[in-house]
Amino acid sequence: MKDLSVGLSKFLSEIWETDVSVRNLDRASAGARRRNLLFNAVTEIDDIPLVATIMPTPDIEDLPMDVEASVLEFAREAGVPAPRLVGVTTNPKYVGGSMFVTHRVFGESIPRKILRLSESQTGLGDRIVRQCGEALAHLHKFPISRIDSRIERPKFDDPAQQAVDDLLEDHSLLPQPSPTITMALSWLSRNKPASPEALSLVHGDLRNGNIAVDDTGLVAIYDWEIAHLGDPMEDLAWLCVRAWRFRQDDKEVGGLGDRDTLFEGYHSAGGSIDLIRFRWWRLLRTVWWGIGLAKQAAEHLDGSFRSIIMAASGRRVAELEYDILMLLSGEYSTIEF
Amino acid sequence: MQDRPTSIELLETIAWFLETEVLDELEGSKRHQTRVAINLCHILMREFDLAQSGDIKESERLGNLLDISSEEGSERLNQILCDRLRQSCDVDFEKRALETLLENVKSKLAIVKPGHDDYNFKSELDR
Numbered sequence: 001m002k003d004l005s006v007g008l009s010k011f012l013s014e015i016w017e018t019d020v021s022v023r024n025l026d027r028a029s030a031g032a033r034r035r036n037l038l039f040n041a042v043t044e045i046d047d048i049p050l051v052a053t054i055m056p057t058p059d060i061e062d063l064p065m066d067v068e069a070s071v072l073e074f075a076r077e078a079g080v081p082a083p084r085l086v087g088v089t090t091n092p093k094y095v096g097g098s099m100f101v102t103h104r105v106f107g108e109s110i111p112r113k114i115l116r117l118s119e120s121q122t123g124l125g126d127r128i129v130r131q132c133g134e135a136l137a138h139l140h141k142f143p144i145s146r147i148d149s150r151i152e153r154p155k156f157d158d159p160a161q162q163a164v165d166d167l168l169e170d171h172s173l174l175p176q177p178s179p180t181i182t183m184a185l186s187w188l189s190r191n192k193p194a195s196p197e198a199l200s201l202v203h204g205d206l207r208n209g210n211i212a213v214d215d216t217g218l219v220a221i222y223d224w225e226i227a228h229l230g231d232p233m234e235d236l237a238w239l240c241v242r243a244w245r246f247r248q249d250d251k252e253v254g255g256l257g258d259r260d261t262l263f264e265g266y267h268s269a270g271g272s273i274d275l276i277r278f279r280w281w282r283l284l285r286t287v288w289w290g291i292g293l294a295k296q297a298a299e300h301l302d303g304s305f306r307s308i309i310m311a312a313s314g315r316r317v318a319e320l321e322y323d324i325l326m327l328l329s330g331e332y333s334t335i336e337f
Numbered sequence: 338m339q340d341r342p343t344s345i346e347l348l349e350t351i352a353w354f355l356e357t358e359v360l361d362e363l364e365g366s367k368r369h370q371t372r373v374a375i376n377l378c379h380i381l382m383r384e385f386d387l388a389q390s391g392d393i394k395e396s397e398r399l400g401n402l403l404d405i406s407s408e409e410g411s412e413r414l415n416q417i418l419c420d421r422l423r424q425s426c427d428v429d430f431e432k433r434a435l436e437t438l439l440e441n442v443k444s445k446l447a448i449v450k451p452g453h454d455d456y457n458f459k460s461e462l463d464r
Contacts, residue, residue, distance in 0.1 A: 319453050
């Protein structure tokens with residue numbers, strides 16, 4: 001940690017052109033590959049709480065850190081509460097990998113604690129859901145003309161086809177193919193919706209787990225590492241996938257509120273909903289997460305990323321298979337309830 | 338034959354040890370990982386009880402759906418089902434497959450996440 005502290009002070013001293021020291025350096029709950037460090041940057045006149053997000057080794061699946069930093073700035077400009085950027089570097093000389101530093105946001109970000117907080121205050125869950133809808137509408141309608149060209153754009157500007165192609169490939173590489181996922185991908189492929197009128201920047205991973213809230217509502221949207229150009233309905237659908245409800249299944253949006261509230265927020269900020277595309281993306285992203293969990297287990301088993309969490313993910317695939325089959329049954333209308 | 342504790346009793350002991358002796362000593366991600374380890378022990382305990390009969394029934398259901406002997410085993414039958422689903426788009430077959438797969442998934446859930454299938458999506462399917 002001492003080396004990291006030295007590296008962080010050196011980086012901030014260079015970009016701020018003043019002496020900066022680091023205090024209270026601490027690890028935050030880490031993602032699988034990246035590390036988040038909390039610290040205070042102290043200058044002669046200030047003591048500023050910050051967060052450093054460090055990628056020890058480049059990950060081919062995610063955006064390079066400097067591109068992700070540009071996404072944060074794009075989102076803030078669009079009126080989305082993304083963390084405010086302090087600086088970014090791809091030079092590993094400071095902390096051993098690329099990194100960006102943002103201002104720290106104070107709020108609750110652990111999903112179950114968010115649910116407890118929302119239950120303790122009447123109307124808070126609905127407010128958070130509505131604000132998520134508003135934030136997404138701001139993001140989706142912001143023109144993408146000035147966006148970094150390295151951000152993934154779907155082939156032929158057809159996000160649905162690109163998403164199906166990616167999943168077919170990922171599924172084919174798994175050691176144990178799932179008939180449920182095979183059937184869902186076949187259905188998705190045959191029932192692909194029309195492309196949206198215009199592509200938007202899609203966060204890609206907005207859910208209960210990548211937001212911070214306090215008793216006033218939504219304060220930040222984190223983790224922009226898989227942001228891409230695509231169909232805005234993808235973000236709304238992913239936010240409603242059952243895996244992020246934490247047993248509050250009757251509240252479709254992250255266990256916090258219902259879909260109508262989300263859609264109202266989205267409409268009120270100028271977004272428009274296409275239910276057919278929403279439903280298609282809801283199934284697609286449920287499949288995506290099922291494959292994602294199976295990939296995690298495969299990485300543990302082949303030794304490329306040993307982790308008990310990744311191993312356990314393999315036994316969570318059945319949850320997603322159930323959810324996929326139930327969503328498909330709605331499309332086939334075969335199951336009598 | 339091994340002496341007691343049996344495998345299932347040992348798993349229960351590992352889960353008990355982690356829960357009562359280890360968990361309180363930990364915080365943050367290590368605590369979370371240990372909770373996951375405890376849950377995996379509970380999954381394996383249920384698997385000892387249920388897996389054999391579940392696998393036999395899974396093969397029987399797949400055999401019936403595909404009109405193939407269930408003695409092929411569920412791994413092979415699942416593979417054959419994947420191939421068939423990829424090759425054709427026979428909606429009637431898919432509807433029957435869906436019901437079979439739902440039964441098979443429910444058997445897996447009884448081991449890995451009992452209660453996950455209590456929720457039936459009814460309120461959100463039609464819109």
